[in-house]
Amino acid sequence: MFLDVSHLIRDNPAALHYGAAAVDVDDDGRWEFVVCGYAGPNRVLRWDGQRLWDIAPRSLADPERHTICMIAADFDGDGREEIYSQNSETFTGAKSAADRLFDHDPATGQWGDLFNRGTNRASRNQFSARSVAALDRRGTGRYGFAVANYGRAMRYYEQGTDGRVIDMAPALGLNITGNGRALWAGPLSSDRTDLLSLNEHGGNLLFRNTTLGTFLEIATEVNLGDTEENARGVAVLDANDDGKLDVCYGNDDGLHRLMVRQPDGRFADAAPPVMAMPSSVRTVIAADFDNCGYEELFFNNMQEPNRLFRQRDGGWRFADVGEAILPMGTGTGGCIADIDGDGSLELLLCHGEQQAQPLGLFKAPANDNAWLRVLPRTRFGAPARGALVRLTCAGRVQLRVVCGGSGYLCQMEPVADFGLGPHTRVESVRVQWPDGASTTLTDIRARQLLDVPYPRG
Numbered sequence: 001m002f003l004d005v006s007h008l009i010r011d012n013p014a015a016l017h018y019g020a021a022a023v024d025v026d027d028d029g030r031w032e033f034v035v036c037g038y039a040g041p042n043r044v045l046r047w048d049g050q051r052l053w054d055i056a057p058r059s060l061a062d063p064e065r066h067t068i069c070m071i072a073a074d075f076d077g078d079g080r081e082e083i084y085s086q087n088s089e090t091f092t093g094a095k096s097a098a099d100r101l102f103d104h105d106p107a108t109g110q111w112g113d114l115f116n117r118g119t120n121r122a123s124r125n126q127f128s129a130r131s132v133a134a135l136d137r138r139g140t141g142r143y144g145f146a147v148a149n150y151g152r153a154m155r156y157y158e159q160g161t162d163g164r165v166i167d168m169a170p171a172l173g174l175n176i177t178g179n180g181r182a183l184w185a186g187p188l189s190s191d192r193t194d195l196l197s198l199n200e201h202g203g204n205l206l207f208r209n210t211t212l213g214t215f216l217e218i219a220t221e222v223n224l225g226d227t228e229e230n231a232r233g234v235a236v237l238d239a240n241d242d243g244k245l246d247v248c249y250g251n252d253d254g255l256h257r258l259m260v261r262q263p264d265g266r267f268a269d270a271a272p273p274v275m276a277m278p279s280s281v282r283t284v285i286a287a288d289f290d291n292c293g294y295e296e297l298f299f300n301n302m303q304e305p306n307r308l309f310r311q312r313d314g315g316w317r318f319a320d321v322g323e324a325i326l327p328m329g330t331g332t333g334g335c336i337a338d339i340d341g342d343g344s345l346e347l348l349l350c351h352g353e354q355q356a357q358p359l360g361l362f363k364a365p366a367n368d369n370a371w372l373r374v375l376p377r378t379r380f381g382a383p384a385r386g387a388l389v390r391l392t393c394a395g396r397v398q399l400r401v402v403c404g405g406s407g408y409l410c411q412m413e414p415v416a417d418f419g420l421g422p423h424t425r426v427e428s429v430r431v432q433w434p435d436g437a438s439t440t441l442t443d444i445r446a447r448q449l450l451d452v453p454y455p456r457g
Contacts, residue, residue: 001289001296001308002324002347002362010051012359015040016352018068019086019409022337026055027080027104031337031413033348034060034083035359036067042085045348047339052361059111065097069333069409073134073143074382076159080104081382083111084145084157088128092151098124099147101157101165120165127152133183133405134385135193137172138213139435141378141454143385143404144168146195148180154197173215178202182234182408186386186401188245189222189265193386193404193434198249200230211436223266229254233284233407237295238399239270239316243390245399248297249407250281256299258316274318275309282353283334283408289345291369291419293398298324300331300349324362330354337413343371343447345417370420370446376402376431379454383414390430391418420446 006012016038022031025044033045033052041063044056066089072081085100101114115124128150134143146169147155154176156169169175174195182198192209199205203225207215219225229251239246240260247259247267255278258271269276280302286295296319299307306329308321324347333350340346344364351357372391376384385404390397400416420426426444431452439455 001320001364002322003365004323004360005346005363006358006361008051009045009359009361010053014356014358016356017332017350017359018352019070019333020335020348020350021070021072021411022335022339022413023070023072023081023083023411025060030341031339033335033337033339034070034072035348035350036070036333036409037061037063038066038068038352039089042067042070047341052339057111060102062100065100068130069132071132071134071145071405071411073145073385073404074141074378074380075101075143075145076103077140077142077380079381082114084132084134086129086132086147088130090128092128094126095128098126099129101145114165123157123165123167125149125155130181131183131405131407131409133185133195134411135185135195135404136378136386136434137193137209137215139192139433139437141380141382141384146174146183146185146405148178148183148197150179151177153177154180172213173217174207176205176217178205181231182249183405184234184236184407185404186236186245187388187432188236188247189218191432191436196224196234196247198231198234200252203227204231223268224259226257232281233300235284235286235297235407236401237286237297241396243397243399245401248284248286250284250299251278253278253280256281272316275316279307280304282332283410285334285336285347285406285412287336287345287417288419289347290364290367291344291371291421293369293393293396293419293421293423298334298347300334301329302331302353303328306331322362324349324360326360329360330357333408333410335410335412338373338415338417343373370422370424372418372420372426372429372444372446373449374400374416374418374429374431374452375414375449376416376433376452377454378433384433384454385414386434387416388432389416390432391416392427393418393420393425394423395427415449
């Protein structure tokens, strides 16, 4: 499947990198890869038409921190995404440096840390953590950041009416103590934004949005608790083509799961043996890398071959991962984006949990398959992370959720990316925002980025 195009990264030394995200850092309408530096600088890799260059300003590079995860969303409703930077130099317990929440100041052109303001310092997260997700729990276009702490209560930050950064987790019932490893936000169990939290040495959690912006924890009720395994990465997709969202997650050296939604709303494991086979998995990614019309599942493993699975004849089969196999890669994070704007996704792989290694950049071979990319916007003009996009092409329905934070340490581009195979027209695209508002577009030509504003009136 994949070709190694890592030579397109200018200056790619061996380093310790954990997570990555796709963010429009310089506000030019294109995504950059933001790569977390552990005991070294964070990087912001921008495509210049030929190569990826590091354009990170010193404030975001933040070389003195141990950054493992960076997640973006419009925290304050100004139309530009803020960046939550999670730092953890320890596996568990207290840490020396708190997390940051970077906000861009248009007056100075600089990124400043909101947690450094006097009124916000008491709210800073000082504990070891593993993932962050952005969610618009009320559908207002203003996002909060959920933080999965390890051995401590989860945090959930929102901006108060006075501009302060407030931990709302206790008020919302999200302050449950667990060994958090992965978070995912989207309409999984309701038609609003739910929050899935995967744990090790304890059960997973699913917080169902009540549509009032409060949550009920229902993981055991819907059979996602899985107390016997130690979770890592997670991806959400329509795994059996029935028009409903399912969950695939990896367990560290345990049985991996493909939890398919049943008619009664519960989930049942449908992972074939070749997918369930244990591995030291970190990030799990669902995407249509070759634009064939069906998503693949990619497992980024630690010091053993990476894995790829494809849908064939109504089931999932092991596929040739190509040059992204990396049998000795110290895999941690993985991130996808159409970084060069050609309609085909790039896959960026980070390494560094056990050994410094260069970044890896991979891409499927060029082909004639068509595609459509859908970018929903909030009422403020920022990417509508957590929006559900339903595409109908040649009578078949595909589902995507715009990424608010994907699994283990990473965040994918805020675009619903669809492969169309040989089809060049799309019957319809329906976008549903986190507040339930929706728009349907019809008779759409392929091979374009469809920018969809929030419906007015």
